Amino acid sequence: MKSVFVKSMQLLAAGGVALLPLVATSGTSDLQYPQSEWWAPGDKRTFPAYSEHANEHGRIGIINASGAIETDGHPFFTPMGSNGRACVTCHQPGDGMSVSVTTIQRRWEETGGKDPLFAAIDGSNCPSLPQGDKASHSLLLERGLFRLGLPWPPKPYDGEEVEPEFSIEVVSDPSGCNLDPEWGLRSDSPTVSVFRRPRPVINISHLVELPHGVPPHDKFYYNDKTLLPTDPETGDFVSLQLMTDGRGISPKEQAKDAARTHLQRPDALPEQALAKIEAFEKQLYAGQVFDNVGGVLTGAGAPPGIGPNALLQAPPGRLGNNPINRVFGEFSMWEGESGETGQQTAFRNSVARGARVFFDRRFYISNVGSYNDKGLGNPFKRSCGGGCHNTTVMGMDLAPGFMDLGLNSWPWQNQRDDLPLFRITCKADVPPQSYLGREILTHDPGRALITGKCRDVGATMTQQMRALAGRAPYFTNGSAANLRELVDFYDRRFNIGYSEQEKQDLVNFMRTL
Amino acid sequence: MWVDLRQYVAVALGVLWSASSGAGELLSFTACPVARDTGANTDLCFFTEYQGQRYALQGPSDWGRPELMHQVLVEGEVVEGEPVCGATVLSGRVSVLRERDLSCNEIVPFDGSVVGRARNLFERGSQAQRERAAGMMAALEENPALSIEAVIYDTPQPEPPQPPFTAQEMVIHFPFDSDRATGPDMMQFIAMLEYAVAAGGTVSIDAHQGESLTENAGVLAERQGMAAARASKLERIARRLGVPASSLHVTWRAENVPGDGRHDWESRRVDVAVIPPGGEAP
Numbered sequence: 001m002k003s004v005f006v007k008s009m010q011l012l013a014a015g016g017v018a019l020l021p022l023v024a025t026s027g028t029s030d031l032q033y034p035q036s037e038w039w040a041p042g043d044k045r046t047f048p049a050y051s052e053h054a055n056e057h058g059r060i061g062i063i064n065a066s067g068a069i070e071t072d073g074h075p076f077f078t079p080m081g082s083n084g085r086a087c088v089t090c091h092q093p094g095d096g097m098s099v100s101v102t103t104i105q106r107r108w109e110e111t112g113g114k115d116p117l118f119a120a121i122d123g124s125n126c127p128s129l130p131q132g133d134k135a136s137h138s139l140l141l142e143r144g145l146f147r148l149g150l151p152w153p154p155k156p157y158d159g160e161e162v163e164p165e166f167s168i169e170v171v172s173d174p175s176g177c178n179l180d181p182e183w184g185l186r187s188d189s190p191t192v193s194v195f196r197r198p199r200p201v202i203n204i205s206h207l208v209e210l211p212h213g214v215p216p217h218d219k220f221y222y223n224d225k226t227l228l229p230t231d232p233e234t235g236d237f238v239s240l241q242l243m244t245d246g247r248g249i250s251p252k253e254q255a256k257d258a259a260r261t262h263l264q265r266p267d268a269l270p271e272q273a274l275a276k277i278e279a280f281e282k283q284l285y286a287g288q289v290f291d292n293v294g295g296v297l298t299g300a301g302a303p304p305g306i307g308p309n310a311l312l313q314a315p316p317g318r319l320g321n322n323p324i325n326r327v328f329g330e331f332s333m334w335e336g337e338s339g340e341t342g343q344q345t346a347f348r349n350s351v352a353r354g355a356r357v358f359f360d361r362r363f364y365i366s367n368v369g370s371y372n373d374k375g376l377g378n379p380f381k382r383s384c385g386g387g388c389h390n391t392t393v394m395g396m397d398l399a400p401g402f403m404d405l406g407l408n409s410w411p412w413q414n415q416r417d418d419l420p421l422f423r424i425t426c427k428a429d430v431p432p433q434s435y436l437g438r439e440i441l442t443h444d445p446g447r448a449l450i451t452g453k454c455r456d457v458g459a460t461m462t463q464q465m466r467a468l469a470g471r472a473p474y475f476t477n478g479s480a481a482n483l484r485e486l487v488d489f490y491d492r493r494f495n496i497g498y499s500e501q502e503k504q505d506l507v508n509f510m511r512t513l
Numbered sequence: 514m515w516v517d518l519r520q521y522v523a524v525a526l527g528v529l530w531s532a533s534s535g536a537g538e539l540l541s542f543t544a545c546p547v548a549r550d551t552g553a554n555t556d557l558c559f560f561t562e563y564q565g566q567r568y569a570l571q572g573p574s575d576w577g578r579p580e581l582m583h584q585v586l587v588e589g590e591v592v593e594g595e596p597v598c599g600a601t602v603l604s605g606r607v608s609v610l611r612e613r614d615l616s617c618n619e620i621v622p623f624d625g626s627v628v629g630r631a632r633n634l635f636e637r638g639s640q641a642q643r644e645r646a647a648g649m650m651a652a653l654e655e656n657p658a659l660s661i662e663a664v665i666y667d668t669p670q671p672e673p674p675q676p677p678f679t680a681q682e683m684v685i686h687f688p689f690d691s692d693r694a695t696g697p698d699m700m701q702f703i704a705m706l707e708y709a710v711a712a713g714g715t716v717s718i719d720a721h722q723g724e725s726l727t728e729n730a731g732v733l734a735e736r737q738g739m740a741a742a743r744a745s746k747l748e749r750i751a752r753r754l755g756v757p758a759s760s761l762h763v764t765w766r767a768e769n770v771p772g773d774g775r776h777d778w779e780s781r782r783v784d785v786a787v788i789p790p791g792g793e794a795p
Contacts, residue, residue: 212665212667213665213666214665216700217696218667220696220699223693225693225699225746226750227749227753230753304661310661313661314661314662318664321634322633322646322664322665324650324660325661325664329660329661330653332654332657360554362554372580375575375576375693376578377548377557377559378580379548380556380557380578381556393661431611432613434611435613
């Protein structure tokens, strides 16, 4: 293994995070890992204080703010369940602490599908399928999707019983799992199987911070003005930003859930392990630092919001949709002659234009369940940054933002022939889903599988926009294979009418985050 | 039967209402909202057309703006003043009706006749915060790192309530068929709960639901159980914020308050009172 310490991180370790020293990024580190680097569970190595990891577009930088740690015996890197996986299996440093389809496919080729990554429980379309058959893992191999089995009816949530406002029926299921006699909706343990991407374990300290300066939403859920859930351990309100459907309300709760399901651990993780996982996750800051075309992205003269230092420095939980923050900060310094070569300058100019499109170009955000109907009005005319991706340096929705963007439910979704399709029928005496009514076709009921509410059908939590370059495909259901497909989805869904130039500028902008 | 009669009354009132549109005129009707584009850099505004008149659709902060795909219930009084969104201004309330109406789908493109004003969050801050933001804006070119610094701040925590404690009260209003209160109302409610806890007093929550007599859609009655839902929601909040069950008195009226077409929105409410030990209800 390479040497493990960067000088500036010695300052960090000595001074603590409170000093907020700038970490030497921008390709100056000798801790650069190739794109093919696989961090296997149980490996004995050092997770450095600062490291860079190659991806398709350049390199991501990761600050490990409390200093280097040894992975040997660390619960994040150690198999803690029965199937040989660890947290790191699906949260690879090289993939922005998520796992990309490129990595998944390479891993299949390297191991003949024997890696614990492909565990039957959720690394295949259904545990009952023949596991040696590549087709049984098609959703993971083609879209990066893991199976998530959620109990139906929902378990009690936030201390209260959940009485579902709707019934759920399987219309079709290519995975077979929802119709499976052992694993399906009509099994002895009725289960709804949906398929989702793993969220990146980076910049968690921003995700868990309650909103500042927008009272009473440091205590209240914006949509219906109920109180936010509280952490069972601390009693503090929680932000609900961590997971797609909000079921794991703190890093520890998420780790407990993951250990039971993804790691197939029969008993609870020890408290000490949970504490170590949470502490590790909350001190990781990551963002792109080098672009293959744009060159070094950080340092003097670069936009201050790029790279992991920006995440380390910037105050968490702030609404960034204002003329100063512009969510990811200023990019105007890249509007003129800003590169060492013509190609580099052209790329940086494109990124700066993309930042303007992201923040300034308004469009009609319409018919988004759990969004337009939370008081904002339908339509709501905002830009990407002024609307749903408004949190300073992170780009998630501070609200917090469960919403049915159109990724899961018909007619907006690109109707997917690889995913299960459910028919949701809401009771007559409950408020309907605001724009889809009481009978809804959806590939993933989303938040409604936790709350049981008709109005939540199809709603999922907005995501942070950091380290995008290394973790394709995008969206919770992996429907965008690359950033261009992501932009195309928005353009089509909201009839924005981006020009070809604007689309490319947005792609370039996002790949530098 | 009496409901039908009132519908006839409503039609008769509608004739009277439509005869004039002067200040002080009371209106109660349902209609599709229309969205109007007010320029490239501003939000939409909403209005509706009724009996040949255009009325602006607006309300208190966080009340809930109109939604296409849904009709609105408009209950208001015509007030003097400059047009808003190119339409006559009403005081009162606008409620989004939760059942879908796909015919409500009109957006008026920007034509320059109504120009919106770009807003930003700094306007909400104190004078000192606004001045600091202006200073940061001016210094951005020289020091772009300022662009990722905090410019939105927490509001200062109020001083803990001190004796002598007195009785407090507030009324929380709700949109039709909804138990969602506004953010500002919730902030005031939290402050009352904190006051009650500090005073060791009791909190009384009395919830209502109501009907609206409209001139074009007859009587609209809120769903059964709305008052209970409003009461239960506020009760849960009070309990979680530290008010002991023994200090909470929660009641609700299951029957709708009859509507008469005059300020019916005021029936959709919860009355909250804090009574300090030994005190009397306000």
